[in-house]
Amino acid sequence: MFSETDTYERYMGRWSRQLAPLMLKFARLREPEAVLDVGTGTGVLASAVTGAHPGAIVTAIDPSARFVEAATARSANPRLRFQVGDAQALEFPDASFDATLSLLAVNFIPDPAKALGEMIRVTRSAGVVAAAVWDYGEGMEMLRVFWDEAVALDPELASRDERHMPLCRRGELAGLWRQAGLEDVSEQALTIDLIFESMEDYWLPFLDGVGPAGAYAASLAEPARGALRARLAARLSGGRDDQVITLKARAWAVRGVVG
Numbered sequence: 001m002f003s004e005t006d007t008y009e010r011y012m013g014r015w016s017r018q019l020a021p022l023m024l025k026f027a028r029l030r031e032p033e034a035v036l037d038v039g040t041g042t043g044v045l046a047s048a049v050t051g052a053h054p055g056a057i058v059t060a061i062d063p064s065a066r067f068v069e070a071a072t073a074r075s076a077n078p079r080l081r082f083q084v085g086d087a088q089a090l091e092f093p094d095a096s097f098d099a100t101l102s103l104l105a106v107n108f109i110p111d112p113a114k115a116l117g118e119m120i121r122v123t124r125s126a127g128v129v130a131a132a133v134w135d136y137g138e139g140m141e142m143l144r145v146f147w148d149e150a151v152a153l154d155p156e157l158a159s160r161d162e163r164h165m166p167l168c169r170r171g172e173l174a175g176l177w178r179q180a181g182l183e184d185v186s187e188q189a190l191t192i193d194l195i196f197e198s199m200e201d202y203w204l205p206f207l208d209g210v211g212p213a214g215a216y217a218a219s220l221a222e223p224a225r226g227a228l229r230a231r232l233a234a235r236l237s238g239g240r241d242d243q244v245i246t247l248k249a250r251a252w253a254v255r256g257v258v259g
Contacts, residue, residue, distance in 0.1 A: 005042055005070040007208035013042050013138055015142075019132065019251055020048040022190040023103055026253045027130040032056050032098035036163025038062075038119060043071035043080070050079050050099070054077045059097070061085030087115035093125040102131040104251070107167045116180050123258045130181060132190060132253035136162040137169055137249025142194050146206070146213050149231040153224070162212050164247055173254035182256025190253050196245040199233050 005013075018249050023045065029035070037046040039058035049058050053255045061135060062068050072082045085091060087102075087109050100119040109115045134140040140162075147161040167173050174187040196202040209218035220228065230239075237243035 003070070004064075004066050007205070007210050009042060011208060011210040011214060012042065015192065016044045017248055018192045019044045019190060020100075020103060021052075022138040022192070023101070023140075023253055024048055024052050025130075026190065027099070027101060027255055028186055028197065029053060029056075029099050029128055029159060030126075032109045034059070034097045036075045036090075036092070036097040036100040036119070036122060037061070038085075038090075038100060038115070039104040039108070040071060040082065041067055041103075041105070043075060043082060045096075045101060045103040046080055046082070047077070048076065050077055057081070059083070059092075061087070061090070063087075065147055076177040077194070078131050083257070085248070088118060088123050090118040092122045094121055097127065099125055099128040099130070101129075104134060105130065106131045106173070106249045107165050112167060113176065115175060120180060120182065120258055127258050128255060129177070130253065130256060133165075133167050133173060134251055135168055135170075135189075135250040136165045138163075139189070139191070139248065141247035142202070142249060143213055145232065145235060145247070146159070146217075149235060150213075150216065150228055153228060153231065157216070158218065160212060165194075166210055170252060170254070173252055175253050177256040180256075183259050185254065185256040187252060187254045190251045192248050192249050194247045196247070199229075199237050199241045199243065199245070201243055202236065203229055203232065 035058045037084035046134045057079045068082045068084050084095045086113035100123045106112050151157050165244045206214045206217035236245050
């Protein structure tokens with residue numbers, strides 16, 4: 001039986017690990033001493049920061065106690081500190097960090113504007129606040145293909161398509177950053193390859209029920225589940241279960257500086 005963190009790793013964690021170094025390169029941190037990672041999940045970005053910046057101490061928060069427990073158990077790095085926390089009410093004094101980062105989490109926060117205000121509050125003047133979110137509308141092909149085929153089978157699903165996720169389109173993160181008063185705001189597309197060893201490698205993680213697409217796939221009974229898998233296989237691998245599948249995944253990253 002897979003744990004919550006194991007299922008996330010199979011579904012999305014392996015791809016966030018590829019994205020984290022690109023995010024850090026874009027963020028252009030200047031050898032920070034203290035960094036906050038908001039919505040750390042399995043700790044991928046936090047670990048990348050300590051690898052890229054040997055002098056940095058990283059505090060990483062997540063609302064899920066299970067993720068925090070797993071990330072803590074997985075890391076023996078004394079410069080990493082994981083704790084349960086709410087991005088909308090950060091329990092840190094003003095100007096506590098040289099930089100505040102968030103990878104693939106801002107769009108899931110109930111009030112992202114409030115969370116961004118908190119991220120700015122705890123970041124020192126001239127410090128960087130940066131985040132990245134998958135382009136669910138067009139650029140995250142793993143999910144775009146899934147929803148295209150699911151909606152083709154059941155048009156009433158259109159409202160559940162992750163293309164409607166907030167802050168996932170070009171310019172939306174940058175607009176939020178500018179509205180919050182951050183300076184020198186820039187936005188960039190970050191793109192990685194998703195390589196699936198087989199059709200099962202693509203399909204089975206959905207059945208763990210992670211995320212909106214996974215919840216839908218896991219809820220299906222036969223023959224609806226089989227019909228969806230067949231459509232996906234025909235589109236992705238020509239119906240061959242042993243075919244390697246390569247897809248693109250694009251995220252929009254934003255960076256701003258605290259005045």
